[in-house]
Amino acid sequence: MGLSRVDFLGRPAGCSGWRLALLAAGVLALLPAGLHWAAQLQALRRLEGQLAQARPQARARPQLAPERQRERDTELKLVSEAVRQLNLPITRLIKTVQPPRDARVALLGLDVNGIDVKGQGAPDGEAGGALKIAAEAETAQDMLNYLAFLNQQTLFRSVYLVKHEMNMTAPDHPYRFQLEAQWRQ
Secondary structure (H helix, E strand, O other): OOOOOOOOOOOOOOOHHHHHHHHHHHHHHHHHHHHHHHHHHHHHHHHHHHHHHHOOOOOOOOOOOHHHHHHHHHHHHHHHHHHHHHOOOHHHHHHHHOOOOOOOEEEEEEEEEEEEOOOOOOHHHOOEEEEEEEEEEOOHHHHHHHHHHHHOOOOEEEEEEEEEEEOOOOOOOOEEEEEEEEEEO
């Protein structure tokens, strides 16, 4: 008795040749797709390289000498101040401070102060400036009415009396007074 061989899968005779042919046909059919995929991958890498070269490179700015940097900072502040002055709403400010027709107040002078109150107690970081007003009124009540009138204007954040005096050299002894108004930008 010899050793017997157990074959669980059983091979039918003549089947191995057509399976091998089918495998070869599948590889040949997929070969063009694989070559196309490799070519596309190579083209993608080439384009990514070109894109990387085309991006602007961050260049480090040369550091200025401290003296030159201070000069440049001073120039920048001067330019910023000039731009701020050009953007002042002068016409709107003048129209707003005009006293009503029934008020017996005469404006003597306006001074747009260069103070920028942004961040210096201004609510919510509002920008604006200070306007100094010199005026004259016939009575103290006229002076107070004008102060109240300005406090009601939406352009102003606050208006307060800085100084007042009775003009004894004038015949009717009018009140001369100065106001300061914090206006919104």
